[in-house]
Amino acid sequence: MNWEQLLSLKRYGDTTKRLRIAQDDTRLGFEVDYDRVIFSSAFRSLQDKTQVIPLSKTDFVHTRLTHSLEVSVVGRSLGRIVGKKVIEKHPHLSATHGYHFNDFGAIVAAAALAHDIGNPPFGHSGEKAIGEYFKNGNGKRFKAQLSEKEYHDLTHFEGNANGFKLLTETKNGNQDGLRLSYATLGAFTKYPKESLPHKPTTEIADKKFGYFQSEKIIFKDVAEELGLIESGKSGDIHFKRHPLTFLVEAADDICYTIIDFEDGINLDLIDESFALEYLIKLVKNNINTEKFHALTNTQSRLSYLRSLAINTLIKDAARVFIENEEAILEGNFHESLLDRSNYTAQIKDIISLSVEKIYQSQEVIEKEIAGYKIIATLLDTYTKAIENSVKHEETNYDQLILNSFLKDFEVEEKSTYQWLIQLSSEVASLTDGNALRTFQKLSGSKLG
Numbered sequence: 471m472n473w474e475q476l477l478s479l480k481r482y483g484d485t486t487k488r489l490r491i492a493q494d495d496t497r498l499g500f501e502v503d504y505d506r507v508i509f510s511s512a513f514r515s516l517q518d519k520t521q522v523i524p525l526s527k528t529d530f531v532h533t534r535l536t537h538s539l540e541v542s543v544v545g546r547s548l549g550r551i552v553g554k555k556v557i558e559k560h561p562h563l564s565a566t567h568g569y570h571f572n573d574f575g576a577i578v579a580a581a582a583l584a585h586d587i588g589n590p591p592f593g594h595s596g597e598k599a600i601g602e603y604f605k606n607g608n609g610k611r612f613k614a615q616l617s618e619k620e621y622h623d624l625t626h627f628e629g630n631a632n633g634f635k636l637l638t639e640t641k642n643g644n645q646d647g648l649r650l651s652y653a654t655l656g657a658f659t660k661y662p663k664e665s666l667p668h669k670p671t672t673e674i675a676d677k678k679f680g681y682f683q684s685e686k687i688i689f690k691d692v693a694e695e696l697g698l699i700e701s702g703k704s705g706d707i708h709f710k711r712h713p714l715t716f717l718v719e720a721a722d723d724i725c726y727t728i729i730d731f732e733d734g735i736n737l738d739l740i741d742e743s744f745a746l747e748y749l750i751k752l753v754k755n756n757i758n759t760e761k762f763h764a765l766t767n768t769q770s771r772l773s774y775l776r777s778l779a780i781n782t783l784i785k786d787a788a789r790v791f792i793e794n795e796e797a798i799l800e801g802n803f804h805e806s807l808l809d810r811s812n813y814t815a816q817i818k819d820i821i822s823l824s825v826e827k828i829y830q831s832q833e834v835i836e837k838e839i840a841g842y843k844i845i846a847t848l849l850d851t852y853t854k855a856i857e858n859s860v861k862h863e864e865t866n867y868d869q870l871i872l873n874s875f876l877k878d879f880e881v882e883e884k885s886t887y888q889w890l891i892q893l894s895s896e897v898a899s900l901t902d903g904n905a906l907r908t909f910q911k912l913s914g915s916k917l918g
Contacts, residue, residue, distance in 0.1 A: 491568030500576035518901035545582030545721035549575035588633025592841030656712035710801030
């Protein structure tokens with residue numbers, strides 16, 4: 471892979487090449503990507519989607535929106551640090567093509583801002599709930615009407631693939647979605663493969679999948695424009711990662727490691743003194759002990775350590791990328807940047823404590839259980855109404871559902887797979903609160 475291709479400013483539908491050297495630096499294409507994401511309705515919905523605690527009423531707890539904003543800030547720093555070194559190593563990128571180190575920061579920031587845009591309500595349990603409905607629930611009835619890959623898209627519903635769909639799909643007259651640059655779409659795609667074969671290797675890029683069959687054509691176009699390396703067998707659309715994806719992933723890893731941990735402390739799920747001890751272990755080589763001891767309460771000390779921890783991990787992740795740039799460009803780097811960090815042991819300790827005290831807490835588990843019931847009810851009600859409508863066998867109840875909850879949903883000229891994946895995407899686009907309120911209306915427990 472080469473950086474000139476990887477930094478492509480092309481947008482879907484372009485007929486002429488966009489040159490970096492001809493760009494207006496006051497309105498750079500990669501920065502337009504960021505703006506388009508932040509003003510999108512899909513991004514705004516993240517303000518009421520779970521990061522740690524579903525349907526939390528606590529102001530201190532992060533939502534997907536605040537998490538995404540923080541990840542984009544960390545990603546911008548990572549991109550700029552790496553970009554500076556890449557430009558120094560490959561000066562023709564600047565001298566001949568006009569690229570600047572800030573371009574790397576802008577691409578990573580935009581991709582990081584969008585990284586959770588396709589996640590369903592109720593966190594990762596929302597993904598599993600959609601998958602379970604089609605694998606073990608009433609959605610199994612559609613299996614015979616779908617190809618193996620189409621069915622796998624549904625039974626293993628993936629927020630990353632749904633994010634790619636939301637960013638690129640033509641819907642309600644909005645042609646080609648947000649029309650982001652291919653560089654940003656490439657950096658966004660953590661898993662540049664289709665849903666099958668399932669986990670073909672132990673490489674981190676093969677852990678999940680990055681697009682549904684409905685977006686297969688556009689993903690292939692993006693991958694080929696960027697010059698991503700093909701890695702699948704004949705017939706599989708499967709590529710090595712865009713190098714900047716490693717920075718997007720690192721930004722996310724840094725934020726959820728440190729900030730989810732902080733949320734656990736604010737929710738009294740993790741003892742403050744215990745938390746300080748874990749964070750001090752991470753930053754012990756960089757801590758200013760005089761400044762630290764001058765802080766007068768636990769909250770200010772925690773804030774100082776959090777800031778220092780994030781800065782420490784940013785520098786270390788950038789170091790790992792720069793040291794392995796050639797292997798990454800060759801498609802021969804197969805783990806996350808933090809897996810090669812000097813602080814891997816400390817990171818694992820923090821994550822282990824977060825899993826035990828936060829992610830497996832009774833409050834989280836109870837709300838995830840409720841999320842399963844809510845999503846299964848919505849999918850069952852909607853699929854039955856649409857299915858009966860397609861067969862011209864809809865009941866009065868089905869008609870009420872179609873005229874109220876599904877009045878803007880288009881089924882005409884769509885295959886079974888197309889409307890099922892579209893419906894699943896729309897259910898996934900609901901906020902936690904909207905999903906709950908819709909469930910209450912459907913179950914008759916709440917009117918109005």
